[in-house]
Amino acid sequence: xxxxxxxxxxxxxxxxxxxxxxxxxxxxxxxxxxxxxxxxxxxxxxxxxxxxxxxxxxxxxxxxxxxxxxxxxxxxxxxxxxxxxxxxxxxxxxxxxxxxxxxxxxxxxxxxxxxxxxxxxxxxxxxxxxxxxxxxxxxxxxxxxxxxxxxxxxxxxxxxxxxxxxxxxxxxxxxxxxxxxxxxxxxxxxxxxxxxxxxxxxxxxxxxxxxxxxxxxxxxxxxxxxxxxxxxxxxxxxxxxxxxxxxxx
Amino acid sequence: xxxxxxxxxxxxxxxxxxxxxxxxxxxxxxxxxxxxxxxxxxxxxxxxxxxxxxxxxxxxxxxxxxxxxxxxxxxxxxxxxxxxxxxxxxxxxxxxxxxxxxxxxxxxxxxxxxxxxxxxxxxxxxxxxxxxxxxxxxxxxxxxxxxxxxxxxxxxxxxxxxxxxxxxxxxxxxxxxxxxxxxxxxxxxxxxxxxxxxxxxxxxxxxxxxxxxxxxxxxxxxxxxxxxxxxxxxxxxxxxxxxxxxxxx
Numbered sequence: 001x002x003x004x005x006x007x008x009x010x011x012x013x014x015x016x017x018x019x020x021x022x023x024x025x026x027x028x029x030x031x032x033x034x035x036x037x038x039x040x041x042x043x044x045x046x047x048x049x050x051x052x053x054x055x056x057x058x059x060x061x062x063x064x065x066x067x068x069x070x071x072x073x074x075x076x077x078x079x080x081x082x083x084x085x086x087x088x089x090x091x092x093x094x095x096x097x098x099x100x101x102x103x104x105x106x107x108x109x110x111x112x113x114x115x116x117x118x119x120x121x122x123x124x125x126x127x128x129x130x131x132x133x134x135x136x137x138x139x140x141x142x143x144x145x146x147x148x149x150x151x152x153x154x155x156x157x158x159x160x161x162x163x164x165x166x167x168x169x170x171x172x173x174x175x176x177x178x179x180x181x182x183x184x185x186x187x188x189x190x191x192x193x194x195x196x197x198x199x200x201x202x203x204x205x206x207x208x209x210x211x212x213x214x215x216x217x218x219x220x221x222x223x224x225x226x227x228x229x230x231x232x233x234x235x236x237x238x239x240x241x242x243x244x245x246x247x248x249x
Numbered sequence: 250x251x252x253x254x255x256x257x258x259x260x261x262x263x264x265x266x267x268x269x270x271x272x273x274x275x276x277x278x279x280x281x282x283x284x285x286x287x288x289x290x291x292x293x294x295x296x297x298x299x300x301x302x303x304x305x306x307x308x309x310x311x312x313x314x315x316x317x318x319x320x321x322x323x324x325x326x327x328x329x330x331x332x333x334x335x336x337x338x339x340x341x342x343x344x345x346x347x348x349x350x351x352x353x354x355x356x357x358x359x360x361x362x363x364x365x366x367x368x369x370x371x372x373x374x375x376x377x378x379x380x381x382x383x384x385x386x387x388x389x390x391x392x393x394x395x396x397x398x399x400x401x402x403x404x405x406x407x408x409x410x411x412x413x414x415x416x417x418x419x420x421x422x423x424x425x426x427x428x429x430x431x432x433x434x435x436x437x438x439x440x441x442x443x444x445x446x447x448x449x450x451x452x453x454x455x456x457x458x459x460x461x462x463x464x465x466x467x468x469x470x471x472x473x474x475x476x477x478x479x480x481x482x483x484x485x486x487x488x489x490x491x492x493x494x495x496x497x498x
Binding site: 127128160161162163164165166185186192193194 | 376377409410411412413414415434435441442443
């Protein structure tokens with residue numbers, strides 16, 4: 001359905017690459033002429049309780065190993081790996097939690113650099129995690145860690161809740177911005193809430209963004225109508241420099 | 250501090266009126282020349298687990314009795330009582346949950362009518378409850394229940410997440426709108442996020458809203474700065490028909 005509707009790729013959500021047949025996935029995507037810009041890892045937190053900032057070193061080690069498996073998996077598709085909920089939550093002191101997360105990233109990033117797999121950290125709104133909710137926090141983290149593959153994934157639904165200005169936050173991410181989750185203010189398809197997508201697209205063009213716009217949207221009123229609205233609403237706003245792509249969360 | 254900064258009233262959050270000395274509260278508010286537009290009841294849910302839509306009849310009875318105590322308490326101040334989290338969450342079928350809530354309201358409203366105490370139902374965003382998240386849902390409920398004291402409390406932070414259009418939702422509430430929680434998109438004071446307050450105030454004027462604008466805002470960067478920003482930012486936007494008022498959640 002995705003390619004037929006005009007999408008260029010699909011984002012995959014993978015709990016454990018060890019339990020996934022990469023060859024079969026690659027074959028079916030090739031048949032459907034779809035790229036994979038990014039792999040989501042949230043299920044490793046939600047289903048397996050893994051956290052890159054866990055206070056226990058053995059638990060952090062398990063999360064690091066899972067990320068390494070995701071990086072190998074992503075490399076086969078030329079995809080990035082998303083660090084969403086897998087970063088964990090603040091436990092004990094905030095500074096110590098941030099420090100543990102940075103140590104975990106330091107352990108993971110050499111492999112990501114060798115495999116040329118971008119690691120995307122997504123600011124997530126306060127209700128889902130208390131660790132890294134704004135673009136500026138993630139940009140600061142990326143500056144401290146200093147790896148060329150560490151980048152920002154901006155999700156417009158989360159930004160609507162957390163950013164003082166969505167446009168200013170996108171500009172502040174600048175070249176660090178490598179992926180976008182596009183959803184309207186209510187997580188419905190763009191145009192069905194109150195975000196100013198003409199202004200958002202203009203801002204992305206202004207900073208030279210050339211990545212995907214990924215549809216992380218609710219399948220409402222149903223999946224096909226939402227996927228159709230996403231493409232039909234955004235197409236007129238897009239230059240060739242920005243490609244829309246599908247994939248429900 | 251509230252009156253000195255230019256506020257006309259304070260919203261009270263009361264867990265259990267039976268454990269509160271109404272006379273002492275009334276005295277200190279009179280000394281501070283502050284009205285009480287509304288009483289919040291969320292702590293009765295958060296601390297005592299009470300729910301007006303609870304599947305168990307005995308539990309619903311406890312929540313109804315707590316609401317009746319709140320109504321007697323509010324009557325002493327000429328205040329309204331807010332039904333926020335105290336409505337509970339969807340448990341089992343959605344329609345059955347709504348029905349239990351309506352039965353509880355039917356049990357409470359005759360007292361509220363006799364005491365002339367408005368009962369305000371607040372749409373709350375999806376992360377805090379799954380029962381009644383939009384103004385239209387609450388207006389439908391109010392139409393079905395049909396009591397003249399049942400009304401809508403609109404919170405601009407919640408509306409930013411749930412409403413397709415904040416202005417259209419306010420217009421749709423119309424005369425049912427009796428109270429406003431004003432906060433910016435990030436729960437900071439108005440002007441420190443990205444909501445369009447000039448447009449919101451204009452809409453309120455258009456529907457003849459004459460209630461309070463209550464500051465349900467984060468005390469950031471600190472309580473005094475936030476309370477000051479609220480007044481200073483909104484004052485130029487307000488006609489005499491709309492009064493700002495303070496009170497942190």
